[in-house]
Amino acid sequence: MPANLPPQYFEVEKKLKNTNDPIEKIKIMEELLSIIPKHKGTEKLQALYKKKISKLKSKSQKKSVIAKHEPTYHIEKSGAGQVVLIGPPNSGKSMLIRSLTNAEPEIADYPFTTHKPYPAMMPFENVQVQLIDTPPITRDYMEVWHAELIKNADTVLLVIDAQSKDPAEDILTIQEVLKEKKISLIPEKSDKQLSKGKFVKKSIIVLNKFEINDREIITDLIKNFIDPGFMPVFCSAAHNKNLDLLRKRIFKSLGVMRVYSKIPGKKPSFDEPFIFKHGCSVMDMAQAVHKDFAKNLKYARIWGEKKYKGQKVNKEYKLQDGDVIELHM
Numbered sequence: 001m002p003a004n005l006p007p008q009y010f011e012v013e014k015k016l017k018n019t020n021d022p023i024e025k026i027k028i029m030e031e032l033l034s035i036i037p038k039h040k041g042t043e044k045l046q047a048l049y050k051k052k053i054s055k056l057k058s059k060s061q062k063k064s065v066i067a068k069h070e071p072t073y074h075i076e077k078s079g080a081g082q083v084v085l086i087g088p089p090n091s092g093k094s095m096l097i098r099s100l101t102n103a104e105p106e107i108a109d110y111p112f113t114t115h116k117p118y119p120a121m122m123p124f125e126n127v128q129v130q131l132i133d134t135p136p137i138t139r140d141y142m143e144v145w146h147a148e149l150i151k152n153a154d155t156v157l158l159v160i161d162a163q164s165k166d167p168a169e170d171i172l173t174i175q176e177v178l179k180e181k182k183i184s185l186i187p188e189k190s191d192k193q194l195s196k197g198k199f200v201k202k203s204i205i206v207l208n209k210f211e212i213n214d215r216e217i218i219t220d221l222i223k224n225f226i227d228p229g230f231m232p233v234f235c236s237a238a239h240n241k242n243l244d245l246l247r248k249r250i251f252k253s254l255g256v257m258r259v260y261s262k263i264p265g266k267k268p269s270f271d272e273p274f275i276f277k278h279g280c281s282v283m284d285m286a287q288a289v290h291k292d293f294a295k296n297l298k299y300a301r302i303w304g305e306k307k308y309k310g311q312k313v314n315k316e317y318k319l320q321d322g323d324v325i326e327l328h329m
């Protein structure tokens with residue numbers, strides 16, 4: 001008996017070929033089942049779709065059971081910003097964490113020493129920056145939570161072994177794995193905007209273990225594989241080389257400023273800065289100090305670069321790094 005399928009069936013069937021998403025496939029096949037006329041001639045076709053749907057459903061249920069057991073690590077942000085260290089195995093991520101902070105993560109000469117995220121605070125001048133050590137990324141190893149951690153961070157430090165056989169290949173591998181997770185690393189100064197469904201992350205490329213190599217040779221090796229805006233930091237975590245420069249670059253990449261509060265008639269305290277993203281105003285400062293200030297703020301006095309001392313400013317006045325603010329209700 002002929003199936004006598006209506007033209008609408010063939011239209012919907014086309015969609016099936018264009019997707020690999022199991023949930024989407026189930027939806028399309030259910031739609032097809034509702035279109036197929038119910039008679040003897042279509043019995044086999046109906047049975048085929050029903051079988052396929054139940055197979056896909058049991059597969060996706062199994063997957064979600066596994067997903068529930070996968071660890072998730074969300075690390076609450078703390079300090080002036082959150083910086084995630086990523087890289088191939090053994091590149092010295094944990095050693096960098098140890099040298100930049102007072103923490104003691106596990107370090108070893110075999111790969112995959114780190115297997116879960118490890119946060120630690122890096123002192124920088126009068127602030128602290130949160131660094132997170134993470135497990136290595138390889139072509140076939142990157143956990144779901146790892147990508148989420150990267151997407152959530154303010155800056156990514158891509159740590160590469162300068163003594164590796166092929167630092168360019170190491171960078172390329174990480175970039176490719178991240179691309180699969182829709183993450184692309186961009187230089188700190190780039191103003192590339194977030195495009196739909198994609199994540200761009202301000203990053204610093206760190207060439208660690210820079211002790212015996214020639215900077216020019218490595219730069220030549222990697223320049224074709226990275227955005228020309230990247231200015232890699234060559235350093236040695238083990239020998240404390242260029243780590244001050246790295247600290248500065250890390251802080252700068254966060255795009256934050258430090259602003260100090262002052263009580264009328266008293267000296268400001270420079271030990272406890274308020275941290276704001278660039279572009280914040282006097283009103284943001286008032287909100288951070290106390291909700292009553294935000295509600296009743298009349299004006300502020302400001303001390304800082306290129307201003308008269310104690311200059312009177314309004315609520316919308318844009319703050320600058322190092323400004324001292326006296327709020328008046």
Ligand SMILES: Nc1nc2c(ncn2[C@@H]2O[C@H](COP(=O)(O)OP(=O)(O)OP(=O)(O)O)[C@@H](O)[C@H]2O)c(=O)[nH]1
Pocket residue numbers: 087088089090091092093094095096106107108109110111112113114115134135136208209210211235236237238239
């Ligand atoms: N020469 C030299 N060796 C280093 C440096 N940093 C780390 N190492 C050595 O490289 C090896 C790996 O260091 P780790 O800090 O454990 O590397 P990792 O990137 O955290 O490794 P995984 O956790 O496995 O991804 C250890 O033997 C370290 O002593 C460095 O700056 N110079």
Ligand SMILES: [Mg+2]
Pocket residue numbers: 093094095106107113114133134135
């Ligand atoms: Mg490690």
